[in-house]
Amino acid sequence: MSKRKLRIALAGNPNSGKTTIFNALTGAHHKVGNYPGVTVEKKEGQRIRGDRVYHFIDLPGIYSLTAYSIDEVVTRDFLLDEKPDLIIDVLDSTNLERHLYLCLQFQELGIPVIGALNMTDEAEAKGIKIDAEALSRILGIPMVKTIGTHGTGIDFLLDKVDETMEHPQPQDRSIRYGDEIEAKLQRLQTLINLDEHFAARFPSRWLAVKLLEKDANAYERLKDHSNGPSIAAEARDAISWLEKHYGKDNEIVLSEQRYGYIRGAVKECIKIVKKPDFSITEAIDRVIMHPVLSMPIFILVLWAMFQITFTLGEYPMAWLESFFSWLSGVLYQVLPESGFRSLIIDGIIAGVGGVLSFVPLIIILFFLLSILEDIGYMSRAAFATDKFLHTFGLHGQSIFPMMLGFGCSVPAIMAARTLKSRRDRILTILVIPFISCGAKLPVYVLLAAAFFPDNPALIVMAIYGIGVVLSLVAAFVLNRTILRGDPTPFVMELPPYRAPTLRGIIWHVWDKTREYIKKAGTVILAASILIWAITTFPSSSLPESQREALKVSYLAEHPESSQEMLDQYLEVQASEYQLAHSLAGIIGRTIEPVFKPLGFDWKIAVAMVTGFTAKEVIVSTLGILYGVGQGESEASEGLRAALQHDPVWNPLVAFVLMLFVLVIPPCFAAQATIRAELGWSWWAFSVVTLLVFGWLLGLAVYQIGILAGVGL
Amino acid sequence: MFLSDAPNGASFKVIRVLIGKEVGKRLADMGITEGAEGAVVRSGLFRGPLQVRIRGYDVLIRRSEAAGIEVEPVGDWTAAEDAGRFFGPFGRFGSHGHGRFGQHGLGRLNRHGRRGGSERGNPGLEAPGWTRNTRSRPGWGMRGRGMQIDSDLSPHTDESPREDNR
Numbered sequence: 001m002s003k004r005k006l007r008i009a010l011a012g013n014p015n016s017g018k019t020t021i022f023n024a025l026t027g028a029h030h031k032v033g034n035y036p037g038v039t040v041e042k043k044e045g046q047r048i049r050g051d052r053v054y055h056f057i058d059l060p061g062i063y064s065l066t067a068y069s070i071d072e073v074v075t076r077d078f079l080l081d082e083k084p085d086l087i088i089d090v091l092d093s094t095n096l097e098r099h100l101y102l103c104l105q106f107q108e109l110g111i112p113v114i115g116a117l118n119m120t121d122e123a124e125a126k127g128i129k130i131d132a133e134a135l136s137r138i139l140g141i142p143m144v145k146t147i148g149t150h151g152t153g154i155d156f157l158l159d160k161v162d163e164t165m166e167h168p169q170p171q172d173r174s175i176r177y178g179d180e181i182e183a184k185l186q187r188l189q190t191l192i193n194l195d196e197h198f199a200a201r202f203p204s205r206w207l208a209v210k211l212l213e214k215d216a217n218a219y220e221r222l223k224d225h226s227n228g229p230s231i232a233a234e235a236r237d238a239i240s241w242l243e244k245h246y247g248k249d250n251e252i253v254l255s256e257q258r259y260g261y262i263r264g265a266v267k268e269c270i271k272i273v274k275k276p277d278f279s280i281t282e283a284i285d286r287v288i289m290h291p292v293l294s295m296p297i298f299i300l301v302l303w304a305m306f307q308i309t310f311t312l313g314e315y316p317m318a319w320l321e322s323f324f325s326w327l328s329g330v331l332y333q334v335l336p337e338s339g340f341r342s343l344i345i346d347g348i349i350a351g352v353g354g355v356l357s358f359v360p361l362i363i364i365l366f367f368l369l370s371i372l373e374d375i376g377y378m379s380r381a382a383f384a385t386d387k388f389l390h391t392f393g394l395h396g397q398s399i400f401p402m403m404l405g406f407g408c409s410v411p412a413i414m415a416a417r418t419l420k421s422r423r424d425r426i427l428t429i430l431v432i433p434f435i436s437c438g439a440k441l442p443v444y445v446l447l448a449a450a451f452f453p454d455n456p457a458l459i460v461m462a463i464y465g466i467g468v469v470l471s472l473v474a475a476f477v478l479n480r481t482i483l484r485g486d487p488t489p490f491v492m493e494l495p496p497y498r499a500p501t502l503r504g505i506i507w508h509v510w511d512k513t514r515e516y517i518k519k520a521g522t523v524i525l526a527a528s529i530l531i532w533a534i535t536t537f538p539s540s541s542l543p544e545s546q547r548e549a550l551k552v553s554y555l556a557e558h559p560e561s562s563q564e565m566l567d568q569y570l571e572v573q574a575s576e577y578q579l580a581h582s583l584a585g586i587i588g589r590t591i592e593p594v595f596k597p598l599g600f601d602w603k604i605a606v607a608m609v610t611g612f613t614a615k616e617v618i619v620s621t622l623g624i625l626y627g628v629g630q631g632e633s634e635a636s637e638g639l640r641a642a643l644q645h646d647p648v649w650n651p652l653v654a655f656v657l658m659l660f661v662l663v664i665p666p667c668f669a670a671q672a673t674i675r676a677e678l679g680w681s682w683w684a685f686s687v688v689t690l691l692v693f694g695w696l697l698g699l700a701v702y703q704i705g706i707l708a709g710v711g712l
Numbered sequence: 713m714f715l716s717d718a719p720n721g722a723s724f725k726v727i728r729v730l731i732g733k734e735v736g737k738r739l740a741d742m743g744i745t746e747g748a749e750g751a752v753v754r755s756g757l758f759r760g761p762l763q764v765r766i767r768g769y770d771v772l773i774r775r776s777e778a779a780g781i782e783v784e785p786v787g788d789w790t791a792a793e794d795a796g797r798f799f800g801p802f803g804r805f806g807s808h809g810h811g812r813f814g815q816h817g818l819g820r821l822n823r824h825g826r827r828g829g830s831e832r833g834n835p836g837l838e839a840p841g842w843t844r845n846t847r848s849r850p851g852w853g854m855r856g857r858g859m860q861i862d863s864d865l866s867p868h869t870d871e872s873p874r875e876d877n878r
Contacts (some may be wrong), residue, residue: 063741063742064741066732066737066741068737068738070759094768095744095767095768095769096768097767097768097769098742098743098768098769101741101743164823209816247739248728248735249732251736251737251740252729252736252737252740252745253800255737255741255745256740256745256746256747259748259767260747285754288747289754289763290759291754291755291756291760292757294756294757295757328822379772382761382772383756383760383761383763383772384756386756386760386761386772386774387756387760387761388775394855472784488778489734489735489738489774489777490761490772490773490774491735491738491742491771491772491773491777492764492771492772493742493769493770493771493772494769494770494771495770523721528732566805587835588863590866600822
């Protein structure tokens, strides 16, 4: 006997506890994916009870079905195009008035709706008494009291699902919008129902309401059929008549009607027994959202987050690094000497391993970030920073992604998803590269120590500061040019503080980490192989005559050196020769003229080419090119001395290079993330503008420096 | 009078939302519609966002958006403002939402209309609560809005902000 499968959509406002209900309904059987074409998470899960299979789809939390944000578009398209058998609308019992607003819109879709009055425990603690029966009678849909965190009411909810499937709800149970609007709606509904094409696809009531609400997407849906234009024209006539009649925008009138209806329902079904004198949320907010203190507190939170991430993350990072070096060592022994061994060790393990060793950092960072998000701190942070950021065209919510950028651009770009408007998302992601990530630090440290020995820390801090200023300036400029458009509204719910659930956080962290690892396995792998190839081919070895000459000169300089030291020296010379004659070296020499006006020679050009994949590589490339070996770190005396002795370098060139490294496009992993979040064209825009701007900035600073006689 | 002019702790009733299109709809979706009553809980530094309690929940609204929401004071705003000032930034604003600083509020004993219209030669501003808030400065996105208070007492004319947002 085949089981009957029901497709049930779980929908509701953000902060309604939808996820806890989803978890309680589905247990551990989750499947996480993305909605087609967008980076909105799609969670699915199943539950089997009796002879029924309940398949749940967790829709993103939304406030309205108007489709201004990606989340709303995803929800609307899913409900309209995939037509689930039933919608469970999760409602926050402590805040029913606003949550019911969405419920009324679901009722217009012609899909059976069940309301889950969630968080009834919280409501009771607040003295809110809800008469679920009366509410259910008024709205014409079953209402079930639940407590998602305890799993209370879940079975009853499923009973109601069965009941609803057996006794279909009456089709016409949506609210009445008043005589004038109803007359227009009736007319439009008749027109829609007369057209078989539309009648088969869309619930006529919903389409008529959306047309009167001037929903652009509804008009879009009308276009693909010959009767569409006449219906649209009819709707426009109706709108202009109604707007004249009411003296305000029609979509506002409909919203008011809904809230008016809800007000009535709430008055009848909800009794507030006592008003609490003291609310914990309010008490905490007096400090956290204090006009003066909120900003320092926010900075403190960030600082603590970074401290925890980097101190805790240091250990697993070191373990991973030593694991990969151990792995390289083992493979070096096991595999025969060949191009293949070099590919595995110098290409794949060095590249992918390097990226994977960041995984612990990502896990910790996102763990902390999820806690802050679940507690409800994000909107508080936005409150503290919006005024400042808005001056530059950014949104208060941009602050977290930008701050994460100091750690690593990859999670920073991914965190920009918390921004609801696409414009804000694009703007934030485009300016994140100006925030110096952890990988750029070694480059700064090496150069500052070598050329500004008096005060290296000050120079490094100055570069960081310049980065922050540039990101704000870039936001300002973009905001006034290509990303103009309307200022994004800052109308944001401030949820009460709530305890996070460990389960939700773990899911969130796992999700992000998985994505990061997937990226390391694909894009980074390809990039690592590419870089390995251009630095390895065409393979050439140090000519014997040159080798002898180097040997003689080395022995003359270091008469008492051992054979071992000589061998090491020659090996380094060989790899320098190899790199200089490889494709990377050839590219470096070819593009040297481009970098000449910035004071860079071909060696720096090669380092920039390899550094295009990841900024850490710059130091190791310079190490090879200056013949001090690959294993040298930024603290190495050898590389520092070598740079100081090369006439190409001087403090000005070092400073220009630091600026250049600050501005040029981020590592491949970050670029891949930009592409995944925004698509190819924004990726190309980001890379090209950053390259051009970096070059122009370097040129300007270098040439002005020369004119002013600095550094020579 | 506009929501952007409301001091901390002030209760209000929405007369209408003058911002059209997306923002207006968004505000309406969030429950800021004609007749809705609410209170300003607190506001950010340097005319930062407002925390508004409305329909039983809290919402943050940027000052420029708040400047497009025409409201009617409920109770005495001047008193609310004074109370907020007296208790300093940790003042007892709005823990109960509506009307906390209304007729029963702490500021009841304050001279009503201390900075009232008569001082400015506007006798028309004598009505309770319609005292001009000294803190009000033209908002960000709604430059000059604060200066229209006098004309806002009369029905909207063609120059009303509603038109420039269409």
